[in-house]
Amino acid sequence: MPDVIAYGADWNPEQWPEEVWAEDVALMRRAGVNRVSVGIFSWSLLEPVEGVFEFDWLDRVLDLLAANGIRANLATPTAAPPPWFGDAYPEALPVDADGRRLQHGSRQGFCPSSPIYREKALRIAEQVAARYRDHPALALWHVHNEYGCHNARCYCDASAAAFRAWLRSRYRSLDALNDAWGTAFWSQHYSDWAQILPPRATPSFTNPGQQLDYRRFSSDALVELYVAERDLLRRLAPDVPATTNLMAGAHWNMDCWAFAAQVDVVSTDHYLVGSRPEPHVDLAFAADYARSLNGGRPWLLMEHSTSAVNWQPRNLAKAPGELRRNSLAHLARGADGIMFFQWRASRAGAEKWHSAMLPHAGTGTKIWREVEALGAELAGLAGVAGSTVTAEAAILLDHSSVWAQDHPAQPSSELDPVEEAKRWHAALWRAGITCDLAHPEGDLTGYRLVLVPQLYLVSDSGAANLAAFVRRGGVALVGPYSGIVDEHDRVRLGGYPGAWRELLGVSVEEFFPLDGPIRLASGARAGVWSEVARSTGAQVLDTYATGEPARTRNEWGEGAAHYLTTRLDAAALAGVLAEVCAEAGVEPVATTAPGVEVVRRSHADGRSFLFAINHTAEDAVVTLPDGGTVAVPAGDARVVPGR
Ligand SMILES: [Zn+2]
Incomplete structure (x- = not known):
């Protein structure tokens, strides 16, 4: 640039x-x-x-x-x-x-x-x-x-035809599609490709696999439109x-x-x-x-x-x-x-x-x-151009998982994977810790800490990717209702979360959505969701009143995988995130004050810019890693060059 x-x-x-x-x-x-x-x-x-x-x-x-x-x-x-x-x-x-x-x-x-x-x-x-x-x-x-x-x-007829073509190329055979979508239930077995429709208005729930694949198909259709224009532009103006x-x-x-x-x-x-x-x-x-x-x-x-x-x-x-x-x-x-x-x-x-x-x-x-x-x-600030931001922590986020969880027939409508990802991100924001978002199958090698606030659906390779990250020495924190289904929205059997039961050293029998706040043995407040879990090797760090695990830690290879079986409130979540950041060696950019955003951009040659942005009506002071301080008046911002 x-x-x-x-x-x-x-x-x-x-x-x-x-x-x-x-x-x-x-x-x-x-x-x-x-x-x-x-x-x-x-x-x-x-x-x-x-x-x-x-x-x-x-x-x-x-x-x-x-x-x-x-x-x-x-x-x-x-x-x-x-x-x-x-x-x-x-x-x-x-x-x-x-x-x-x-x-x-x-x-x-x-x-x-x-x-x-x-x-x-x-x-x-x-x-x-x-x-x-x-x-x-x-x-x-x-x-x-x-x-x-x-x-x-x-949902028009042209889209229906394109959807069928997309499905044929994905599944090759109707048998494979019927198996992926679980069409044996509710008499949905397809005997001809022409019977398959977009998930138009129906008397009750549409098939979850059909719904998920239609989201994927629809997204792919938009990407295809972009690529068609881009290819034309590249042909006419390659530079x-x-x-x-x-x-x-x-x-x-x-x-x-x-x-x-x-x-x-x-x-x-x-x-x-x-x-x-x-x-x-x-x-x-x-x-x-x-x-x-x-x-x-x-x-x-x-x-x-x-x-x-x-x-x-x-x-x-x-x-x-x-x-x-x-x-x-x-x-x-x-x-x-x-x-x-x-x-x-x-x-x-x-x-x-x-x-x-x-x-x-x-x-x-x-x-x-x-x-x-x-x-x-x-x-x-032209000198900032071309510099980059380095994050040692990442949150896993995937559209397929969001789409699959968006089906209305779920254990609780109060779990929202996007809001949960934002809530975890916000806790790090307040701590002055910079965080990336990463695809579950993406490259995790640059991170020390990987967070999985809620990833209901994960593919086999995505599941293996997180396990390999931990085995190499990474620290992971997995939130509830993650790793539950495969890429077709089919339940992973044998105890939840099937994708990571061994990584976490935990097996869950049943979900219990909550109708009010609860307090864990540690005093931490939680709500919305709970799971009946047992440790199959993980250390239990916190429990419900019943004595069943609410929070666990399992050593795996050179690293460790933490698990939460409930949704912690903001204060408790911040505490747990501080612990796993410390364990992973993830440090804040600066010691910040409430409501003051801190981020650093750096050039490869070592020149850097610390941004401190005060979103509050109070004057604040930020303390840099070298002990220096930066005063940031109420509503103001400072960009501090450094090496
Ligand atoms: Zn259409």
């Missing part, structure tokens, strides 16, 4: 008369903007009538950027087909599980498996790429926009990198690991949810996820907001300084670009109440002053 932090926004000048454009670019320069994303929702203007292309206006937009030294993430506009598309090809519009065909007039109005959509999308993408591949403003292809945000799963903006940590409709494997650089969007108690801690989770998806390399924050968004029940404006703290938190966690939706707040349209870098009220505003100040600050 070049030695600069990308700074800017989506720029949608087509919303404005052309005389506004020059003012836009002049203000961008004033704010230190060096990168904008253009053309994202421009299909209906670039191809107003099918097969008729009008690029003059986009020529002038890109030329204006080039003349002002601002680089472009140039979009393929395929996320929002024009009205003519839905009129001409109604069969390519998406269908929901109840059989309703959704109409044009919004965005993402297409079926991901529609051959017609793919043909028309590739045609407009090719037009864009052929015209602009050598344009001096072009920095990066911004393919599509937020794949699967609204239309991730389509221009391509990405698509994920919604890592927010949307679970598609497998981000699968997408990450196909992009040249991971980019993601992140928006605070105002109803959450600590949205800046959620932000850290999403940023750590984005970095992990990019293999630890610097990534790009493609969108966040300067202030309020427009899609929550109550859209909170950001407090003074919050824009800066949010931006620096993404930077601290490995982003080499800080971008917003959008440059100039819309006057009309569905996102007119979404904040922007340039608000409706103009430049005499809090938002504009903070935007200008941030631009100057990021320019001063």
Whole structure:
């Protein structure tokens, strides 16, 4: 990556008369903007009538950027087909599980498996790429926009046919599919591939294997669409990198690991949810996820907001300084670009109440002053670009497991694997410990500690991967209801958790969801869930009132595997995490104060930057490993260079 932090926004000048454009670019320069994303929702203007292309206006937009030294993430506009598309090809519009065909007039109005959509999308993408591949403003292809945000799963006949083809290639025979899905039950045995449907509305629960495979198929369909566009762009412009903006940590409709494997650089969007108690801690989770998806390399924050968004029940404006703290938190966690939706707040349209870098009220505003100040600050932090964040702990997270657990027929609806992963991550955040997210089958060799808050489904190779990590000397902490089923959502027999019974030295007979809080023998508080377990070799560290194990530790090879059979409350969880971090030798970045975020980015040559971000209304002091201290006033942030 070049030695600069990308700074800017989506720029949608087509919303404005052309005389506004020059003012836009002049203000961008004033704010230190060096990168904008253009053309994202421009299909209906670039191809107003099918097969008729009008690029003059986009020529002038890109030329204006080039003349002002601002680089472009140039979009393929395929996320929002024009009205003519839905009129001409109604069969390519998406269908929901109840059989309703959704109409044009919004965005993402297409079926991901529609051959017609793919043909028309590739045609407009090719037009864009052929015209602009050598344009001096072009920095990066911004393919599509937020794949699967609204239309991730389509239930139409074309999708049904594509699902069957996907299943045939996965299972080869109907016998294998019937076995994987357990169709002997409820008279679901398939005798012909043509009988298989997407999990449309049914009288009762759909088959869990069918549901899980449909999630996988639907995610793969989106990845395929991305790859088709990317391959076209690579053919026409082999030296221009391509990405698509994920919604890592927010949307679970598609497998981000699968997408990450196909992009040249991971980019993601992140928006605070105002109803959450600590949205800046959620932000850290999403940023750590984005970095992990990019293999630890610097990534790009493609969108966040300067202030309020427009899609929550109550859209909170950001407090003074919050824009800066949010931006620096993404930077601290490995982003080499800080971008917003959008440059100039819309006057009309569905996102007119979404904040922007340039608000409706103009430049005499809090938002504009903070935007200008941030631009100057990021320019001063150019030396951060290219540095990386090292984490010695990782949380295992897998979309298949989340999807499988999402089936409504579960022992308890109160277990939420994503919330549990965020809760464990938050405990580390408070302790000043940087944490990656990792795929269960991913490379764990760089970590000292691997956490498994809740991984209901794990493949045989994922299960073996964790055992090998511990055998080599790693420390693992496994939470309840993990390692329960195989990759087809079939129970691993012989005592839970079948995937890791031997690794943990524990065997569980039965689950007992709880209807209120309990206290363990140690005094720790827990709730929601309990398991009737017995040790088959593990040391019992804590028990229920019945004397049965609530927490265990088992030595395995050179390492140790801890297990929790219940959901600890935040204080007890923090205590256990502190113990396993100490056992694994995982240290905090700095000794921090409550609500103060600490992260370090480092270059290979030893230059580093310690970020300390105070999210509270109290002044705080952070103590560095060398004994030095950094004062971080209330609501402020410090970036401390070091070696
Ligand atoms: Zn469809």
